[in-house]
Amino acid sequence: MSRRVLGCLGQCSSRVFAIETDPKVDPVYFSLIKNPPTDAEMPAFQEIFGREKSYSFQVCVEDRIQRALLHDDLRHQLISGFGGDVKVFEMSSFRPNAQNSLVKGFFVNGVCGTPETDQTLSKLLQSNRLAVCTYVPGDAVGRWCQEPLRPAKDGAAAAAGRYGVVPVPSPDHHPSALDIINSSVFYNFIEAHNVMAECAHVITEAKHVLQRVDQTLPMRTTDRFPVIVIEGLDATGKTTLTESLKQSLGGVLLRSPPPCLSPWRACFDAKPALFRRAFYALGNYVTAAHISAESARAPVIVDRYWHSTAAYGIGTSVSGKVGNLPPRGSEVYRWPGDLLRPDLVLLLTVSPEERLRRIRGRGGEKTREEVELEANQLFRSKVEEAYRRMEDPACVVVDASPSAAEVLQQVLLVIKEKVHVQGSL
Ligand SMILES: Nc1ncnc2c1ncn2[C@@H]1O[C@H](COP(=O)(O)OP(=O)(O)OP(=O)(O)O)[C@@H](O)[C@H]1O
Numbered sequence: 001m002s003r004r005v006l007g008c009l010g011q012c013s014s015r016v017f018a019i020e021t022d023p024k025v026d027p028v029y030f031s032l033i034k035n036p037p038t039d040a041e042m043p044a045f046q047e048i049f050g051r052e053k054s055y056s057f058q059v060c061v062e063d064r065i066q067r068a069l070l071h072d073d074l075r076h077q078l079i080s081g082f083g084g085d086v087k088v089f090e091m092s093s094f095r096p097n098a099q100n101s102l103v104k105g106f107f108v109n110g111v112c113g114t115p116e117t118d119q120t121l122s123k124l125l126q127s128n129r130l131a132v133c134t135y136v137p138g139d140a141v142g143r144w145c146q147e148p149l150r151p152a153k154d155g156a157a158a159a160a161g162r163y164g165v166v167p168v169p170s171p172d173h174h175p176s177a178l179d180i181i182n183s184s185v186f187y188n189f190i191e192a193h194n195v196m197a198e199c200a201h202v203i204t205e206a207k208h209v210l211q212r213v214d215q216t217l218p219m220r221t222t223d224r225f226p227v228i229v230i231e232g233l234d235a236t237g238k239t240t241l242t243e244s245l246k247q248s249l250g251g252v253l254l255r256s257p258p259p260c261l262s263p264w265r266a267c268f269d270a271k272p273a274l275f276r277r278a279f280y281a282l283g284n285y286v287t288a289a290h291i292s293a294e295s296a297r298a299p300v301i302v303d304r305y306w307h308s309t310a311a312y313g314i315g316t317s318v319s320g321k322v323g324n325l326p327p328r329g330s331e332v333y334r335w336p337g338d339l340l341r342p343d344l345v346l347l348l349t350v351s352p353e354e355r356l357r358r359i360r361g362r363g364g365e366k367t368r369e370e371v372e373l374e375a376n377q378l379f380r381s382k383v384e385e386a387y388r389r390m391e392d393p394a395c396v397v398v399d400a401s402p403s404a405a406e407v408l409q410q411v412l413l414v415i416k417e418k419v420h421v422q423g424s425l
């Protein structure tokens with residue numbers, strides 16, 4: 001392993017490794033130790049390390065743009081290079097509770113040593129941007145060791161050390177929660193803009209996005225009409241409600257991301273999270289400029305805004321159970337200080353069954369995110385729970401399962417009760 005890679009992983013012994021074998025249960029956590037005590041009690045690592053050969057690959061790149069691209073590419077390389085029989089699991093290493101200490105990667109087991117798999121391994125070992133390790137039985141019964149690998153002269157893999165694998169208790173926070181701020185959710189314009197600018201040399205569409213964003217000058221009006229945001233999972237009835245609210249209130253209807261960014265949305269939807277989330281974050285600032293302008297003359301209704309960007313960002317980046325989300329009150333649920341704040345945010349909720357009925361009734365093309373959302377109830381629950389934890393402004397939850405007319409009446413009552421701002425409805 002190169003010195004750079006070792007530097008990136010830091011002191012092995014202070015790092016905890018997490019392998020996510022099943023999203024419904026806690027990851028397998030372990031640490032490394034030079035001389036494991038022979039009498040220490042070992043859990044059954046056999047199940048995870050004992051399935052043919054197993055390897056871990058961690059992405060050790062300073063530059064966040066290259067890191068995100070390599071992580072995405074690595075998954076494809078592992079799946080295609082090791083064949084259908086291997087299992088590829090998310091893996092990370094981190095220093096407990098230390099923000100930005102997360103190093104992401106994958107763990108594969110079930111690798112049979114064929115010429116094809118050897119070739120894949122040899123190719124991956126050539127990269128000085130990956131830390132590659134294998135897992136082998138130790139001297140004592142039931143004990144496992146991690147061996148960092150380096151390429152040998154003949155292209156084969158050679159061990160560059162040996163560490164005992166020891167179990168460690170689950171940390172207070174799930175590791176994926178350490179990597180939300182400025183990776184999955186951006187809390188100011190500059191951070192999101194920087195990512196878009198940094199990736200422009202590899203994603204040419206980013207230049208067009210930046211042009212549009214930079215053209216939209218933020219305007220501030222002090223004396224304005226109310227701004228009401230409607231949020232919720234896909235197919236909960238936001239479009240239906242926002243159209244009716246527009247009629248009932250004589251308002252202007254806006255959305256995030258704004259239509260002027262639509263030509264590049266599909267491109268960013270297919271990119272790694274860092275770029276996708278920066279795109280949606282910037283969309284909010286463009287929408288904010290439109291809100292500023294429009295709210296000078298009429299009430300503004302917004303179909304999705306910041307809370308969607310944050311809730312989907314958090315819901316996709318935090319793996320596993322709803323319990324892995326950062327706790328209520330965490331800074332990840334705060335509003336960005338430089339983004340125009342609405343007067344009211346309503347969160348539409350319906351049961352999973354009703355939501356599915358509405359999706360099926362609607363037909364049409366689905367985004368990759370919509371397909372994932374449909375397939376993954378766990379993911380949906382995390383997004384909805386993240387919405388519920390947002391703060392200042394928090395979402396007012398509305399049961400959107402009655403008829404469209406009833407939901408509208410209910411929402412008009414909430415608006416009447418809650419919106420006390422200058423201007424009139
Ligand atoms: N209150 C309601 N009762 C029954 N069906 C509804 C209701 N509101 C909306 N629908 C229907 O559910 C489907 C989804 O509604 P809509 O498009 O308004 O949801 P959405 O939240 O805007 O979805 P997306 O976020 O995916 O754009 C539509 O076919 C719509 O006609």
Ligand SMILES: Cc1cn([C@H]2C[C@H](O)[C@@H](COP(=O)(O)O)O2)c(=O)[nH]c1=O
Binds near residue numbers: 257280281308313369
């Ligand atoms: C605004 C916004 C949207 N998304 C994702 C989440 C949804 O699955 C789709 C659908 O959006 P639609 O415009 O309401 O059809 O987009 C997101 O991930 N982040 C966002 O900020």
